[in-house]
């Protein structure tokens with residue numbers, strides 16, 4: 709069994725491979741020379757996940773999954789949300805995005821720093837979406853970056869136990885993450901497909 713993943717993000721690719729094991733996970737970008745440049749102009753995680761998956765599923769045979777994800781901060785009215793990857797600008801690094809977030813939250817006390825990670829996985833084939841799957845993970849935004857693991861906003865994302873997502877091992881993150889929740893639903897769906 710194998711699935712293609714429509715992502716350029718190495719952190720996502722690694723986690724998706726670990727979580728979906730023993731299914732083999734291959735990046736579409738590894739097998740397609742010049743895939744289309746996808747414009748993520750949807751207004752929701754779901755629209756963007758569908759868009760990525762549908763467009764890239766025209767280039768390979770079999771299932772393609774796309775992950776659209778991000779950080780939703782309550783006191784910022786849901787920002788950075790679907791703009792998480794480019795919060796500090798078009799080609800912003802994770803560090804620049806984290807620093808921008810700290811700046812936006814300056815003066816906001818810990819009790820008002822509620823946030824969640826959201827992940828929508830679209831399962832696609834031949835240019836069409838078969839189903840989408842949602843996952844989320846709740847936490848708070850800390851005051852300083854802590855931890856070396858994971859990617860994106862993990863060093864600022866404080867869990868109930870006081871540790872940041874970046875302080876968890878990849879196994880620990882993969883047990884509780886938004887991505888895990890969405891992919892667990894996908895796995896169940898695929899199990900049922902193969903039984904019928």
Ligand code: ITT
Nearest residue numbers: 715716717775776777778779792793859860861862
């Ligand atoms: P692809 O579209 O190629 O998959 P991308 O990084 O542009 O890669 P998104 O548009 O879905 O993907 O943006 C996701 C951003 O949300 C990502 O760059 C991180 O900043 C953040 N993010 C998503 N999942 C995360 C996680 O598990 N931990 C930390 N940050 C995460």
